[in-house]
Amino acid sequence: MSTVQSEVNCTQCGFPDAWEGFDCRSSEWWVGCPRCGYRESWKHESYFSNGHLEKDVHEVLYSAGAYCAKKSDIGIEQHGSLSETDVEKTAAKMRDDIASGKLSPGSYVTRYNFDTREVTALVGQVPIGDETQAEKDRNPVAP
Numbered sequence: 001m002s003t004v005q006s007e008v009n010c011t012q013c014g015f016p017d018a019w020e021g022f023d024c025r026s027s028e029w030w031v032g033c034p035r036c037g038y039r040e041s042w043k044h045e046s047y048f049s050n051g052h053l054e055k056d057v058h059e060v061l062y063s064a065g066a067y068c069a070k071k072s073d074i075g076i077e078q079h080g081s082l083s084e085t086d087v088e089k090t091a092a093k094m095r096d097d098i099a100s101g102k103l104s105p106g107s108y109v110t111r112y113n114f115d116t117r118e119v120t121a122l123v124g125q126v127p128i129g130d131e132t133q134a135e136k137d138r139n140p141v142a143p
């Protein structure tokens, strides 16, 4: 296996279960947050055919929201990032798709607030990390 995957804290929203991946063959590295849509990737590019140009490509995408489209009947779960203008549009479409049965109720659309660093759900529920839930179970807080 050439890809290593683990979980990291999201730089943008602090979600403890953001995905981190590393491709041992290409040295490509990436992070993706299912909660706020944050993406980050790094790769090394080299072109030796035209003399030599080597560069590191580091991309950071601060996202205004995330979506998860679930189709439980065929077991597909699709995740993505959303721009400010796409958050409302995607939420409206997802409400329709859930109502018509095209998507499962576990689907969600979130919005990230850059000022408060809070993630709110427009459709469904904001994902709760395993670690976060475990912490809560260990240290129950009265409402």
Ligand SMILES: [Zn+2]
Pocket: 010, 011, 012, 013, 014, 015, 018, 033, 034, 035, 036, 037, 038
């Ligand atoms: Zn995040």
